[in-house]
Amino acid sequence: MKGYGVTVSPMSGIPYPEFVRLARETEDSGYGGVFIPEANNDALLCSMAVANATKRINIGTWIVNIYLREPTLCAAAAEMVQDAAEGRFILGLGVSHRPALELRGINMGNARDRLRRDTKVIRDAFSGAIDMFGMKFRAPKHPIPIYFAALAMETAKLGGELADGLMLYMCPPERMRKSIDAARNVAQQNNRKPSDLTMTCGVPVFLHDDLNKAYAAARSGLAFYGALPFYNRIMANSGFAGPAAQIMEAAKKRDNAGMVAAVTNELADSVALVGPASRCIERLVAYREQGCDVPILVPNPIGEDFSTGVRRLLKAFSKLN
Secondary structure, rough: OOEEEEEEOOHOOHHHHHHHHHHHHHHHHOOOEEEEOOOOOOOHHHHHHHHHOOOEEEEEEOOEEHOOHHHHHHHHHHHHHHHOOOEEEEEEEOOOOOOHHHHOOOOOHHHHHHHHHHHHHHHHHHHHHOEEOOOEEEOOOOOOOOEEEEOOOOHHHHHHHHEEEEEEEEOOHHHHHHHHHHHHHHHHHHHOOHHEEEEEEEEEEEEEOHHHHHHHHHHHHHHHOOOOHHHHHHHOOOOOOOHHHHHHHHHHOOOHHHHHHHOHHHHHHHEEEEEOHHHHHHHHHHHHOOOOOOOEEEEEEOOOOOOHHHHHHHHHHHHHH
């Protein structure tokens, strides 16, 4: 898969028919992939809906939370989606975040061990190696690529060993390059072709002709991520240790205003595309230069409803396709 992807999020609260319309419009606008986040929705069910409504575009879960699914059931659902998509589906797997899992009463344990185990079970189910009371799982008519969400460098390395691609998110281009290199080095060590791994990176987009308004929206939108340990470490390890510490300290106090104030314009520019379309497109070049095969644009509407924001983004970046 090449080109550019766009996330279309049912988490925005839009009705599901509108979600499917936006996915179809993403295809009609020439983008290479539509990627579906998961939180208060089921990304596999959403992928099935998109598969039935589109013909060309790649469809990826961004990502499926492995802690919420028994792996053979995940495999069976993925096979069904791929059958409908006729080979266009990508199974993105990830471990979510410890605070989010704890709210559900789930003990994360060793996340990479769990990801390794679930990946093996899913692949065994795809290959027919699992027998359940004399019944084997259906073999997919088309291969189902598995991509790993890899915020941590060690997970990127695990992806180089086991996955078909990485789904990176909200990291500066230089940090992204390190993750890509780590995955490809491990792939080579395991007698795999490094070029067979597809590298994607999600980039939040705060699109507005008024740069000050765009920065204000970015500070507000990115503060949430700084309160999550995985993303906070990325910020700290990418040269923003001070703002990262301030965001986390404010989060512990439930001080939302303090969290937002701690996000500097420099931090926002390092992990997001902020401002007018021309500025965003210019800054997107760095991700390609640092080895990203598929940049994934993540709409963050400013002063408008979600659907309007997505459509404005589709138009603004369509010249890239």
